[in-house]
Amino acid sequence: MISLAGRDIVHAWGKFVFTGIGLGLLIGVTLVMAGVYRGMVDDGRALLDNSGAELWVVQRGTLGPYAESSSLYDDTYRAIRAMPGVAKAANVTYLTMQVRDSRSDVRAMVVGIAPGGPGATPGWPPYLVAGRHITRSHYEAVADVASGLRLGDRLAIRRNSYTVVGLTRRMVSSSGDPMVFIPLKDAQEAQFLKDNDALWQSRRRTGANPAFDRPGVPGLLDAVNAAQSTNAFVNAVLVTLEPGRDPDEVAAAIRRWRRLTVYTRPQMESILVGKLIATSAKQIGMFLVILAIVSAAIVAFIIYTLTMDKIREIAVLKLIGTRDRTIAGMILQQALALGVIGFVVGKITATFSAPMFPKYVLLVPFDSVVGFFAVLVICVVASIAAIRMALRVDPAEAIGG
Amino acid sequence: MGGKGIRIEGLKKRYGSGDTAVDALKGVDMQVAPGEVVGLIGPSGSGKSTLLKCLGAVIDPTAGRMTLGDEVIYDDGWKVRDLRALRRDKIGFVFQAPYLIPFLDVTDNVALLPMLAGVANAEARSSALELLTALDVQHRARAMPSRLSGGEQQRVAIARGLVNRPPVILADEPTAPLDSERAMTVIRILDDMARKYETAIIVVTHDEKIIPTFRRVYHIRDGVTHEEAGEGRPFDGTG
Numbered sequence: 271m272i273s274l275a276g277r278d279i280v281h282a283w284g285k286f287v288f289t290g291i292g293l294g295l296l297i298g299v300t301l302v303m304a305g306v307y308r309g310m311v312d313d314g315r316a317l318l319d320n321s322g323a324e325l326w327v328v329q330r331g332t333l334g335p336y337a338e339s340s341s342l343y344d345d346t347y348r349a350i351r352a353m354p355g356v357a358k359a360a361n362v363t364y365l366t367m368q369v370r371d372s373r374s375d376v377r378a379m380v381v382g383i384a385p386g387g388p389g390a391t392p393g394w395p396p397y398l399v400a401g402r403h404i405t406r407s408h409y410e411a412v413a414d415v416a417s418g419l420r421l422g423d424r425l426a427i428r429r430n431s432y433t434v435v436g437l438t439r440r441m442v443s444s445s446g447d448p449m450v451f452i453p454l455k456d457a458q459e460a461q462f463l464k465d466n467d468a469l470w471q472s473r474r475r476t477g478a479n480p481a482f483d484r485p486g487v488p489g490l491l492d493a494v495n496a497a498q499s500t501n502a503f504v505n506a507v508l509v510t511l512e513p514g515r516d517p518d519e520v521a522a523a524i525r526r527w528r529r530l531t532v533y534t535r536p537q538m539e540s541i542l543v544g545k546l547i548a549t550s551a552k553q554i555g556m557f558l559v560i561l562a563i564v565s566a567a568i569v570a571f572i573i574y575t576l577t578m579d580k581i582r583e584i585a586v587l588k589l590i591g592t593r594d595r596t597i598a599g600m601i602l603q604q605a606l607a608l609g610v611i612g613f614v615v616g617k618i619t620a621t622f623s624a625p626m627f628p629k630y631v632l633l634v635p636f637d638s639v640v641g642f643f644a645v646l647v648i649c650v651v652a653s654i655a656a657i658r659m660a661l662r663v664d665p666a667e668a669i670g671g
Numbered sequence: 672m673g674g675k676g677i678r679i680e681g682l683k684k685r686y687g688s689g690d691t692a693v694d695a696l697k698g699v700d701m702q703v704a705p706g707e708v709v710g711l712i713g714p715s716g717s718g719k720s721t722l723l724k725c726l727g728a729v730i731d732p733t734a735g736r737m738t739l740g741d742e743v744i745y746d747d748g749w750k751v752r753d754l755r756a757l758r759r760d761k762i763g764f765v766f767q768a769p770y771l772i773p774f775l776d777v778t779d780n781v782a783l784l785p786m787l788a789g790v791a792n793a794e795a796r797s798s799a800l801e802l803l804t805a806l807d808v809q810h811r812a813r814a815m816p817s818r819l820s821g822g823e824q825q826r827v828a829i830a831r832g833l834v835n836r837p838p839v840i841l842a843d844e845p846t847a848p849l850d851s852e853r854a855m856t857v858i859r860i861l862d863d864m865a866r867k868y869e870t871a872i873i874v875v876t877h878d879e880k881i882i883p884t885f886r887r888v889y890h891i892r893d894g895v896t897h898e899e900a901g902e903g904r905p906f907d908g909t910g
């Protein structure tokens with residue numbers, strides 16, 4: 271047998287290669303889009319894994335601490351630590367902000383970690399790629415390498431400045447921002463404490479309120495002021511369990527006795543994947559649909575034009591007795607060839623461009639396989655119009671009037 | 672001549688229906704024996720192309736009978752089932768323009784039909800080459816059609832029409848794009864082929880130069896044919 275499609279492709283290779291490259295770039299974008307979604311899910315999982323927690327205790331009725339804001343009194347963890355089944359419980363704060371170093375500023379998630387150490391205290395970065403962990407209770411930071419910070423860099427968070435003493439990897443927020451770990455006290459200050467002006471203003475207002483400044487009650491104003499300026503909160507308590515404990519049982523106990531909201535790992539994952547990135551996922555899904563339609567339109571257009579150019583040859587082929595199957599096969603094979611060229615170009619483009627994207631792009635082989643078959647299906651669908659036209663060509667046209 | 676060659680009796684073709692119907696063929700009789708080349712001539716609009724299309728099983732006649740060898744193709748509205756296979760196996764076409772497949776080289780243009788019919792590539796190519804040699808274009812065997820002169824293309828097209836050794840070849844103005852010397856060559860080739868492969872060949876033409884070469888000519892006018900003995904002059908172009 272002879273491959274008419276193959277011969278035509280070799281003959282008109284320029285058209286095929288250039289269309290294939292164009293289509294390939296589209297497919298590449300599609301694969302990267304899928305990779306962005308996978309990256310977001312993976313970032314979410316990494317966030318949960320690296321927190322070292324098995325339960326997340328958050329403000330009652332919130333989806334905190336990642337998907338919604340949550341605040342708890344910073345002594346809540348003591349009561350939780352005393353619950354049966356709980357091995358460790360540690361405060362943690364999360365605050366997404368611009369972190370400045372001497373050169374520029376970078377968007378980061380500032381994590382306040384309770385005193386302790388890696389492994390011993392949930393919330394600590396599990397491993398470092400350079401430097402050391404935080405050893406002092408103030409003004410030291412461990413930063414994710416993705417932040418661009420280096421050992422010894424000084425960075426400013428609110429009023430204080432911190433020295434980067436260690437670097438870690440793959441510690442990112444669910445939106446892909448690199449993490450910067452600082453001691454809990456500093457982080458609480460950054461997040462919850464008022465600045466000097468606000469403090470002064472608040473004292474002035476309290477002092478002006480006759481209810482607090484009573485001549486007959488000395489010391490009341492001072493007490494109120496102290497209470498107002500030391501209200502210490504955290505965003506969540508990270509909990510690890512004693513070996514063999516059922517997370518759901520312990521979570522239920524904490525909910526019942528402490529009247530707090532508690533999430534297990536699967537619940538947290540469904541919040542991150544199902545709620546926090548759901549809109550982004552839909553957005554990406556829309557893009558995938560549009561890209562699929564555009565790709566189909568391109569393949570359909572090209573195959574249709576290539577077939578139009580061959581109307582006379584097709585009439586001749588039919589006249590001399592070529593079967594419809596052979597002619598349809600030729601067009602279909604060309605569409606598929608275009609798809610395969612496009613997919614190869616797209617896969618290469620995606621693979622080489624993925625690391626250049628600011629967000630994590632995770633290319634999963636499964637997505638490539640699905641993408642490959644989607645491309646083939648698109649090509650088959652796109653060739654229908656051309657095949658119908660070719661089959662309608664009248665062999666009598668080859669003879670003419 | 673018996674049942675050999677191609678024979679039509681009372682062939683009619685009506686295009687359209689009602690008020691706009693056109694009777695392009697009004698009862699045509701014709702017979703061409705194996706090894707014979709006949710001319711089909713007539714003014715524009717007389718029905719030449721329509722007749723050729725009916726003979727080629729490209730369009731179906733409205734009435735009449737056509738037999739090819741011993742096989743009945745059409746009989747008053749009845750027709751054989753697979754006309755495309757019939758065309759592939761029994762009828763060779765040579766067009767006014769060569770209509771070669773531009774993405775196949777000369778050999779494969781000729782070998783295409785047997786290849787599509789399942790003949791091994793090597794075998795199909797060797798019979799193609801044999802024909803190309805007979806037609807004296809074997810030196811262009813691996814060239815692409817676009818690199819060939821008009822005369823070479825027409826010879827390749829003739830080779831393609833002959834490759835399945837069809838009992839009938841239909842040629843529509845095969846000499847139109849050629850100068851008179853080459854036109855003579857093409858007609859001589861068709862004549863040679865007709866003898867060599869026992870083929871019945873019908874040549875539609877306007878070409879005054881080649882008309883005298885036919886031994887038998889059918890004139891067609893207003894959908895009716897008249898047979899005439901031709902001059903049967905030699906192919907030296909001096910006639």
Ligand SMILES: Nc1ncnc2c1ncn2[C@@H]1O[C@H](COP(=O)(O)OP(=O)(O)O)[C@@H](O)[C@H]1O
Pocket residue numbers: 671686687693694695713714715716717718719720721722
């Ligand atoms: N497809 C068609 N539909 C309607 N009328 C046609 C069609 N083809 C040819 N005719 C008519 O049939 C007659 C014969 O045409 P044709 O066979 O093309 O003649 P020729 O080839 O000798 O010029 C003409 O009157 C032409 O208008």
Ligand SMILES: [Mg+2]
Pocket residue numbers: 670671716719720
């Ligand atoms: Mg005509």
